[in-house]
Amino acid sequence: MSDDVLSRLSELLEARKSADPASSYVAKLYAKGMDSILKKVGEEATETVIAAKGGNKEELIYETADLWFHTLVMLSHAGLQAQDVLNELARREGLSGIVEKASRKE
Numbered sequence: 001m002s003d004d005v006l007s008r009l010s011e012l013l014e015a016r017k018s019a020d021p022a023s024s025y026v027a028k029l030y031a032k033g034m035d036s037i038l039k040k041v042g043e044e045a046t047e048t049v050i051a052a053k054g055g056n057k058e059e060l061i062y063e064t065a066d067l068w069f070h071t072l073v074m075l076s077h078a079g080l081q082a083q084d085v086l087n088e089l090a091r092r093e094g095l096s097g098i099v100e101k102a103s104r105k106e
């Protein structure tokens with residue numbers, strides 16, 4: 001598979017589905033279930049907003065990484081991967097290209 005960070009992390013999150021919750025943070029989250037994962041996503045989203053308001057770029061990067069990571073765990077628990085979201089963004093990019101071309105013709 002591809003060697004980018006998101007792909008590697010997606011593979012790791014998939015592998016953690018059969019890992020021991022005692023030795024893995026991700027396996028522990030899976031064992032707690034979707035509601036607990038969503039609670040973490042909500043907390044990390046709030047911490048990201050607070051960091052953005054605070055204006056410290058390092059804090060914002062750190063909290064956004066926490067948020068992205070927990071949304072990846074959420075997707076994985078739902079049977080999805082980062083690539084599914086990247087595909088949707090690519091589809092929208094394609095759509096905006098079509099809209100741009102159409103508006104240039106007008």
Ligand SMILES: N=c1c2ncn([C@@H]3O[C@H](COP(=O)(O)OP(=O)(O)OP(=O)(O)O)[C@@H](O)[C@H]3O)c2ncn1[C@@H]1O[C@H](COP(=O)(O)O)[C@@H](O)[C@H]1O
Nearest residue numbers: 009012013016023024025026027028040043065066069070
């Ligand atoms: N990228 C991450 C990552 N980002 C954040 N976190 C964890 O997410 C948690 C963030 O939650 P908080 O800041 O609220 O800290 P906390 O109080 O310890 O969290 P809670 O106990 O309240 O859930 C911390 O425990 C971090 O360690 C991560 N844990 C794991 N990964 C990746 O996932 C891989 C698999 O991890 P394990 O399953 O632990 O092997 C690792 O190799 C990493 O690549």
